[in-house]
Amino acid sequence: MMRRIVMRRIGMRDVAMTSPAALTRSRAWRGPVLMAGVIALAALVPVLIDKQDTLNLLFLICLHITLGQSWNILAGFAGQTSLGHAAFFGIGALVTRTLWLNGMFFPVAFLLSGLAAVAFAMLIGVPTFRLRGAYFAIGTLGIAEVLRITVSQNLPLISTMPAAEIAAYNLTLRYYVALALALTTIGAAALLLRSSWSLGILAVREDEEAAQATGVNVLGHKLLALFISSFFAGLAGGLFAFQQISYYPSAAFSPVWTFDALLITFIGGLGTIGGPVLGAIFFILVRQRLAVTLVEVHQIVFGILFILIVLVFPGGLMGAWDRLRPRAIAEALRSRRQLHKS
Secondary structure (H helix, E strand, O other): OOOOOEEEEEOOEEEEEOOHHHHHHHHHHHHHHHHHHHHHHHHHHHHHOOOHHHHHHHHHHHHHHHHHHHHHHHHHHOOOOOOOHHHHHHHHHHHHHHHHHOOOOHHHHHHHHHHHHHHHHHHHHHHHOOOOOHHHHHHHHHHHHHHHHHHHHHOOOOEEOOHHHHHOOOHHHHHHHHHHHHHHHHHHHHHHHHOOHHHHHHHHHHOHHHHHHOOOOHHHHHHHHHHHHHHHHHHHHHHHHHHOOEEOHHHHHOHHHHHHHHHHHHHHOOOOOOHHHHHHHHHHHHHHHHHHHOOOOHHHHHHHHHHHHHHHOOOHHHHHHHHHHHHHHHHHHHHHHHHHHO
16 A cells, blocks of 8 residues: 655645654664764764873773663663672773783683673672662672772782883773773663563562562573673773773772762663663763862762752653653644644
C-alpha cells in the first residue's frame, strides 16, 4: 500500500506528516548517526586541537565515563550499591604498573589488570552478596579500605616511570586508549541490556525474593554483573597507571574513586546507558571550572549542585531530558495550532 503523506500549510511552511513506520525508521537512524558523528569528532580532537591541557581534560572525561559506567552496571542494572569499587580500580592500576614497568608489553599488562580485578571480585563476591542493602555497601567499603591500607604499608614509595618512558611520553596515544575503552564500556553495557541476561539482572534489582521465586538464579546474575563491572573498573585503573608519570600506589585505592563513580552515575542517571556519559562530562567540566574559580570552597559548591540535581531531577540529567522533551513537543504542537488558527 502506498504511504499517504498529508501536507498541511502553516504560514509559509509545508510540513509533511508521514506514517508512524516512517517516523520510527528515521528515529532509528538518528542514534547510530549521532554516535558515529560524536566518535569521529572525538577521534579528530588531537588533530584539530593541539593543546595538551584540553587533551588531558578529554582523557579524564573518557576515564570517568569508563569508571562511572562500570559502577552503573553493578549498581544501576543489578541494584547492588557497592562502595568498594576503588578496590577493582586500584588492583588494575597496580597490576598494569608493575607488569608494564617490568618489561611486559602494555596491551598484555592492560588486559591482565582487568582479569586480576575480576579474580578478586569473584573471590569476595559470594560472601559479600550474602549481605544486602546498607550492610553490603559497608562490607564492600571495608574490604576496599583494608586493601588500601595494606598497599600503603607495603608500597609506601612513589611509583615513577623510567626516564626513557618519560622522554617518549605521548598523551595523544593515551587519549585514544581512553576513548576506545570508554566506547567499549558503553557498548558492553548496551549489549548486556539487549541480552537475555538483562531480564534476570533487572529482576534482581527490582525484587530479589520475587525474582528467585520465579526461578531466576539471583547469585549467578549478581556475579555476572560484578564480573563485567570489575573487569572494566580494573581496565580503568590500568589506564590511570598508564597515564600517570608518578603517583603513590595507594592513591589508586582511595575511596575517592568509588564516590566519583557514584556521583557521576547519579548525576547522569542511574541505570541508564547515557547517564554515566553525561554525568562524567558534567562532573569533570564543572569540577575543573569550580576548582579554578572557587579554589577554597569548590567542593562545597559542587556538593550543593549535586544535591540540587538529585532533588530536582531524581532520574539525573537523563531523567531531566525525558521530562523536558515531552514539554518541548507539546509547546511546539501548541504553537503550530495557534499559527494554524491565525
